[in-house]
Amino acid sequence: MIGFGAATAVEPAGEGRYGAVLDAGYLIGDALNGGYLMAVLGRAAVAASPHAHPVSTAVNFHRVAVPGPAEVIVEPRKEGRTAATARVTLVQDGRPAADALITTATLDTTAEPAWSGAEPTGLPPLEECTAARPPSGSSGFADQVDMRFDPATMGWLDGRPSGRPEVRAWFRLRDGHPPDAYVLALAVDALPPVVLNLGARGWAPTVELTWHMRAVPAPGRLALHGSGRVLTGGWFDEDVEVWDSTGRLVAQSRQLARAPRAPRAAERL
Structure with a gap:
């Protein structure tokens, strides 16, 4: 297993072009995790920018990306003293496979929030949460991340969905890579789809995801809080907030996704 830094690395391949080798360790089923792809896109955007952090990313996923060689194309749109924007494909x-509009800036690591809402409640202490590990001998996304889930949001695993589109978990990488901008990109798309707690099941492909980096995270585990607002016509939204070990909000996201099918009444009996 290679580390997260190597798995998301990009190499210059000519003006505005970068080479990458997408790693099979971030597969979920037959598709690479969208957050992993956003981390690769973010690295290319920062490599082509005078700024250090991908503070806003809006990405559309067009088709499944698979392990192996890939190219990332960075097309600058605007470059300023405080921010730069590029289209990254x-x-x-x-x-x-994915197109993103990424704005980069350099965040002040010493800045304190002028105002911040309260940290969400509901995530129990780590020792009261449920670890999720893949079956012995398997490989993929779950091998890369150490996630401990709030048991109150995992009833869908036992066929007892809570009826509330919520999932909460503690998060860190198993390889010890400290939380940074690219780990945040992974984290905002790491939770199981919140609609599983509404009785849906199966793959829920993300169509569009926008995430904002609000601060440089402190070392330690991240707290992920996922929720949804509307499920209708086979589409659902999912909001995720990421809080660091100091209790600071460090990332926010919203995605629009296709809902997996809900079981028929006879299947629930």
Whole structure:
């Protein structure tokens, strides 16, 4: 298993172009996790920018990305003293797999919030949470992350969904990579789909995801709070807040996704 830094690395390949080798360790089923892809896109955006952090990312996922070689194309749109914006495209087999508009800036690591809402409640202490590990011998996304879930939001695993579109968990990487901008990109798309607690089941492909980096995270575990607002016509939204070990909000996201099917009444009996 290679480390997260190496798995998300990009290499210059000509003006505005970067090469990457997408790592199979971030597969969920047959598709690479969207947060992992956003981390790769973010690294390319920062590499082409005078600024250090991807503070705003809006990405559309066009098709499944798979392990292996890929190209990242960075097309600058605006470069200023405090921020720069670029269109960043992930290409595999000559076709775009994801397009993102990424704004980079350099965050002040010493800045204190002028105002911040209260940290969400509901995530129990780590020792009261449920670890989730893949079956012995398997590989994939769950092998890369150490997540401890709030048991109150995991009833869907036992066929007892809570009826509330919520999932909460503690998060860190198993390889010890400290939380940074690219780990935040992974974290905002790490939770199981919140609609599983509404009785849906199966793959829920993300169509569009926007996330904001609000601060440089402190060392330690991250707290993930996921919720949804509307499930209708086979579409749902999911909001995720990421809080660091000091209790600071460090990332926010919202995604629009296709809902997996809900079981028929006969299947629930």
